[in-house]
Amino acid sequence: MSGTFVGMPAFPKAAHDAVHNPVLRGNLRHATHTIRAKRARAVAELADWAALREAGRRIKDHTLRHLDRYLVQLEESVTAAGGTVHWAADADEANRIVTRLVKETGESEVVKVKSMATQEIGLNEALLDEGIRAYETDLAELIVQLGKDRPSHILVPAIHRNRGEIRDIFRSEMGGWGRPAPEGLTDTPAELAEAARLHLREKFLRAKVGISGANFMVAETGTLVVVESEGNGRMCLTLPETLISVVGIEKVVPTWRDLEVFLQTLPRSSTAERMNPYTSMWTGTTDSETADGPRAFHLVLLDNGRTDTLADQVGRQALRCIRCSACLNVCPVYERAGGHAYGSVYPGPIGAILSPQLRGTASEIDASLPYASSLCGACYEVCPVAIDIPEVLVHLRERVVQGGPAVRQGNRVVLKPAKGHAAERAAMRAARWAFAHPGALRTGQRLASRTRRLHPRTLPGPGRAWSGTRDLPAVPPEPFRDWWQRSRGGKDGVK
Amino acid sequence: MRVALFLTCVNDTLYPDTGRAVVKLLTRLGVDVDFPMGQSCCGQAHYNTGYRHEAEPLARHFSDVFGGYEAIVTPSGSCGAMVRELYPRMGERARAEGRGESLARTLAPVVPKTYELTEFLVDVLGVTDVGAYYPHKVTYHPTCHGLRSLGLGDRPRRLLQAVKGLELAELPGAEECCGFGGTFALKNAEVSAAMGADKVRSAESTGASVLCAADNSCLMHLGGTMSRLGTAMRPVHIAEILASTEEEPAA
Numbered sequence: 001m002s003g004t005f006v007g008m009p010a011f012p013k014a015a016h017d018a019v020h021n022p023v024l025r026g027n028l029r030h031a032t033h034t035i036r037a038k039r040a041r042a043v044a045e046l047a048d049w050a051a052l053r054e055a056g057r058r059i060k061d062h063t064l065r066h067l068d069r070y071l072v073q074l075e076e077s078v079t080a081a082g083g084t085v086h087w088a089a090d091a092d093e094a095n096r097i098v099t100r101l102v103k104e105t106g107e108s109e110v111v112k113v114k115s116m117a118t119q120e121i122g123l124n125e126a127l128l129d130e131g132i133r134a135y136e137t138d139l140a141e142l143i144v145q146l147g148k149d150r151p152s153h154i155l156v157p158a159i160h161r162n163r164g165e166i167r168d169i170f171r172s173e174m175g176g177w178g179r180p181a182p183e184g185l186t187d188t189p190a191e192l193a194e195a196a197r198l199h200l201r202e203k204f205l206r207a208k209v210g211i212s213g214a215n216f217m218v219a220e221t222g223t224l225v226v227v228e229s230e231g232n233g234r235m236c237l238t239l240p241e242t243l244i245s246v247v248g249i250e251k252v253v254p255t256w257r258d259l260e261v262f263l264q265t266l267p268r269s270s271t272a273e274r275m276n277p278y279t280s281m282w283t284g285t286t287d288s289e290t291a292d293g294p295r296a297f298h299l300v301l302l303d304n305g306r307t308d309t310l311a312d313q314v315g316r317q318a319l320r321c322i323r324c325s326a327c328l329n330v331c332p333v334y335e336r337a338g339g340h341a342y343g344s345v346y347p348g349p350i351g352a353i354l355s356p357q358l359r360g361t362a363s364e365i366d367a368s369l370p371y372a373s374s375l376c377g378a379c380y381e382v383c384p385v386a387i388d389i390p391e392v393l394v395h396l397r398e399r400v401v402q403g404g405p406a407v408r409q410g411n412r413v414v415l416k417p418a419k420g421h422a423a424e425r426a427a428m429r430a431a432r433w434a435f436a437h438p439g440a441l442r443t444g445q446r447l448a449s450r451t452r453r454l455h456p457r458t459l460p461g462p463g464r465a466w467s468g469t470r471d472l473p474a475v476p477p478e479p480f481r482d483w484w485q486r487s488r489g490g491k492d493g494v495k
Numbered sequence: 496m497r498v499a500l501f502l503t504c505v506n507d508t509l510y511p512d513t514g515r516a517v518v519k520l521l522t523r524l525g526v527d528v529d530f531p532m533g534q535s536c537c538g539q540a541h542y543n544t545g546y547r548h549e550a551e552p553l554a555r556h557f558s559d560v561f562g563g564y565e566a567i568v569t570p571s572g573s574c575g576a577m578v579r580e581l582y583p584r585m586g587e588r589a590r591a592e593g594r595g596e597s598l599a600r601t602l603a604p605v606v607p608k609t610y611e612l613t614e615f616l617v618d619v620l621g622v623t624d625v626g627a628y629y630p631h632k633v634t635y636h637p638t639c640h641g642l643r644s645l646g647l648g649d650r651p652r653r654l655l656q657a658v659k660g661l662e663l664a665e666l667p668g669a670e671e672c673c674g675f676g677g678t679f680a681l682k683n684a685e686v687s688a689a690m691g692a693d694k695v696r697s698a699e700s701t702g703a704s705v706l707c708a709a710d711n712s713c714l715m716h717l718g719g720t721m722s723r724l725g726t727a728m729r730p731v732h733i734a735e736i737l738a739s740t741e742e743e744p745a746a
């Protein structure tokens with residue numbers, strides 16, 4: 001499998017394999033149901049959850065509304081603390097900036113703390129093209145990297161792998177990247193963790209450059225915050241001499257006080273912990289010989305479709321996302337289709353609304369993502385920043401089938417409808433016409449009733465998608481409205 | 496009280512028994528039911544598939560037909576949610592697009608008067624025991640729009656618990672979507688079918704002979720799945736259970 005996501009088939013096709021892979025479905029079902037139950041318990045412990053959720057929503061909305069102001073403030077604070085801020089309009093620009101910064105250090109290896117932003121822009125591949133090797137240090141991310149795989153979950157990128165598969169990957173691949181797996185490695189979690197620890201320790205102690213993302217950036221002090229469970233991220237942040245953080249512009253919050261809300265809601269929503277084990281915060285650089293932390297710090301602020309998204313009144317709420325992954329864990333579609341089907345580093349419900357906004361709806365996969373949901377609403381219910389994902393899905397469906405105004409790369413454009421919806425559009429118009437003319441509707445109903453014995457229970461054409469797996473209901477002898485008119489609701493004694 | 500039955504286009508065409516059951520039930524409870532013949536479709540399938548502009552005339556039509564009644568009752572959680580949750584949103588969007596107040600003003604009157612059947616029984620009529628008799632073991636699936644958009648809560652289960660002869664079995668994973676989702680069932684047929692099969696299997700595990708819900712669309716999907724899987728269970732709309740009496744038992 002390639003490391004990038006381009007050229008993905010549409011969602012239904014991409015989901016096909018997962019739906020028919022019982023091992024994968026078993027892995028996903030077990031993992032998501034376990035974490036879902038734990039999350040519910042962790043959230044129920046807080047009497048003020050609804051207020052926290054509302055506070056999170058408001059802080060994010062306020063920040064997004066004044067994003068220009070807070071980003072400038074952030075830049076000033078980071079600069080004052082000894083860091084350097086770079087602005088990247090898109091993935092290519094961000095990759096160029098990071099590659100140049102690494103080259104300037106003269107290094108050809110970097111360690112990375114798990115970062116979705118760098119995954120989004122394909123940084124590892126871009127670095128490799130320039131002869132720089134990036135080592136993932138998050139355990140699950142390491143498994144994905146060693147397995148030449150792609151992440152399939154926001155929090156647990158290797159959720160689709162079971163322990164046996166991980167042991168096999170460690171055994172066959174670790175040697176090629178550094179310290180090999182110990183002899184006779186088994187699939188017990190403790191042994192797997194120890195193998196990863198030994199392998200990674202070597203990297204941490206050698207690396208001069210670290211690359212990270214961030215969960216939050218505090219505008220008032222220029223502080224970046226990473227929330228994690230393993231401590232590997234902290235090693236990446238403190239050991240290297242140069243630290244380069246690539247962060248989406250929507251991750252800024254105005255003040256330290258705002259963090260209080262998210263440091264409660266994020267861990268409970270994602271890992272179901274009251275508090276995550278490691279919260280690392282860094283502000284600029286350190287110049288003392290003895291202190292921990294980098295001597296050089298670069299912050300690359302990534303746009304890559306975010307200001308376009310911000311321009312959309314309904315869709316912009318997707319930028320509130322704090323990447324907790326709760327929506328993935330409750331999503332019945334994610335559970336069956338698996339993370340890879342979403343064709344993006346952002347899978348699940350949030351991916352279904354974020355990717356078509358960041359990337360546009362021109363590709364087959366992006367045009368299919370807004371339909372990768374039954375609109376059951378479970379994602380909205382758990383989202384700690386109250387993103388109404390179903391609302392945005394429907395809004396994006398409208399963009400796919402009808403086109404309309406949008407902002408792409410900063411320019412106002414009028415999008416054309418995506419291909420392949422002409423028949424559906426015609427059917428919808430015809431149905432609308434029939435519904436607006438009850439006489440026509442009734443004629444259709446009667447025709448269906450009269451020919452009911454001729455109706456097959458399976459369908460040709462597009463209907464085959466339904467009847468391949470489910471039988472159709474039988475058409476009744478008489479539609480309700482005919483019965484009503486005959487009997488006025490049974491009042492004339494007709495039953 | 497002049498109550499209009501909004502049966503929905505799916506029920507009118509495919510499930511007239513549900514409509515007859517609602518009429519029988521409400522009449523038994525002393526409600527004067529009317530079925531405005533001009534009614535057609537609330538526009539949900541259009542709206543949710545991305546055809547908001549095609550849904551607007553249907554919503555206007557709905558308001559024209561039902562605006563004059565004191566209450567509008569529908570045996571469909573998702574169509575109820577369309578009116579209550581999405582009509583106001585359609586009005587807001589029209590306003591945001593600079594098309595003025597007209598849509599919002601037209602739709603506003605029907606929004607607070609529209610009730611899903613179980614809501615109407617419990618909240619408006621104030622009954623949980625509707626005098627029904629149904630000697631079967633039943634498990635109840637709370638459909639997503641009833642559960643999350645309308646917040647029906649335990650109203651349907653309270654109604655079922657009061658039915659004489661009925662044994663209510665708890666459905667494991669009840670709050671998980673059955674996989675219908677309107678056009679989702681066609682656009683992502685495989686995922687939809689996998690969800691439906693899982694739901695049917697958990698319903699079967701209860702040992703119930705009837706799977707009950709307050710929405711025939713979900714039941715159509717689940718019934719079709721049952722039939723294909725060769726399950727002995729039957730899908731039955733809650734209205735038909737509540738309408739059933741010792742004198743006139745439902746099939």
Ligand code: SF4
Nearest residue numbers: 321322324325327383
């Ligand atoms: S959309 Fe909400 S629930 Fe999903 S990852 Fe983002 S913050 Fe979490």
